[in-house]
Amino acid sequence: MAGMYRDSFSETGFTKILRWLSASFGIGRYFRVQVRVFYVAAVVMPLILLRNVESLPVGAALGYIVLTTLALYVVIWSHEMGHILAGRRYGIETPLITLSPLGGVAHMGSGAPTPGKEIVIALAGPVTHLAWLAVFFPLYLFVDYGDLAPDSWSYDQGYGLITTLVYINVGLLAFNLLPCFPMDGGRALRGFLAKRMHPNRATLIAVRIGTVAGFVFIAVGIGLWIMRDDLSGTILACIGISNVLACKQERLAALSGPGPYMTANLRQPWESDPDGWKRGTRTESAEPGFFERRRAAREAHQRERDDAADAALQGELDRVLDRVNEVGLDQLTAAERKILTRASKRRRPD
Numbered sequence: 001m002a003g004m005y006r007d008s009f010s011e012t013g014f015t016k017i018l019r020w021l022s023a024s025f026g027i028g029r030y031f032r033v034q035v036r037v038f039y040v041a042a043v044v045m046p047l048i049l050l051r052n053v054e055s056l057p058v059g060a061a062l063g064y065i066v067l068t069t070l071a072l073y074v075v076i077w078s079h080e081m082g083h084i085l086a087g088r089r090y091g092i093e094t095p096l097i098t099l100s101p102l103g104g105v106a107h108m109g110s111g112a113p114t115p116g117k118e119i120v121i122a123l124a125g126p127v128t129h130l131a132w133l134a135v136f137f138p139l140y141l142f143v144d145y146g147d148l149a150p151d152s153w154s155y156d157q158g159y160g161l162i163t164t165l166v167y168i169n170v171g172l173l174a175f176n177l178l179p180c181f182p183m184d185g186g187r188a189l190r191g192f193l194a195k196r197m198h199p200n201r202a203t204l205i206a207v208r209i210g211t212v213a214g215f216v217f218i219a220v221g222i223g224l225w226i227m228r229d230d231l232s233g234t235i236l237a238c239i240g241i242s243n244v245l246a247c248k249q250e251r252l253a254a255l256s257g258p259g260p261y262m263t264a265n266l267r268q269p270w271e272s273d274p275d276g277w278k279r280g281t282r283t284e285s286a287e288p289g290f291f292e293r294r295r296a297a298r299e300a301h302q303r304e305r306d307d308a309a310d311a312a313l314q315g316e317l318d319r320v321l322d323r324v325n326e327v328g329l330d331q332l333t334a335a336e337r338k339i340l341t342r343a344s345k346r347r348r349p350d
Contacts, residue, residue, distance in 0.1 A: 024038045024039065025039065033084060036096065038099065044101040044235070045073075049065045067164070068160075068161075077104060079126070080104040080105070083125045087106075090121075092112070092121075093109045094107060095109070111260055115192070115194035116195070118191040119187075119192065122187035125176060125184050129169040129170075132165060133169050136162055140166045179206075180213035181247055182246040182247065189209070190202050199260050199261055203250055210246075214240040218240035221238070221240060
């Protein structure tokens, strides 16, 4: 009875922890999209930034932490809005954005209908960082520390904000473009692959890369946590775990489902044999791409050369056969015998 009580108590405590970690609060509705923030997100970022403000006075440190935290989540929100606005071009509505310590998530109403549209939607998020950099990187180059604050201030908050926005956007741009599913670069990679092969096969390739990258994130995150003893390594490891789990889920969907681009009112070319790719047959998801056209042209050119060689050999063979009728097989020259040998090998079945 005591053992049962402890198990029940432990499960209840664990459930409470999970409930607290998943709790969030709303901060408003913008451009028809509700925005919510996890309570954990509001706590974790200030804890990470504490290492950067050890030498600053309390007021300056507090200002740096607040401005940096707000800047980070505003940039992440704009990133998710990039995906959302691109999705609206294709009739995909998004009711909610959640901001967490691991980044933002746009809860889109449906997936992209085609590989090309997935590429556009996936890359629309990273493009927003280029817009931020177009504004703040010139300021970063030409503004010096102290230009935006009175001499009596112990810390130039304006310069600090500019520097922070540049670093945040460069980091997020590079990180999100990594070709690791389910990140933006990984989704774009799947879209490019799906233009040349069945989307499920493209998904399996993308999730293999994403799984390997996820384990690398976990290893690097643990290493950073051990060496630096702060939360940044922990967050990277958590991102790796999240990516590995997402890749596992997407892999199962690819093995059992019709494909990531199937919609109720859109018929795709591979629907005639949605499982053909599993048997090794080739089914196309789009018009032939550049490399496919080049390969087809090379194959057609090779067939023309083979046909020309067969025609030339047939002419030589006819001439040699006429010689055989005239003088017999024993009177043929070495060159004529070689022609007979070539013709025999050409016609011999493999």
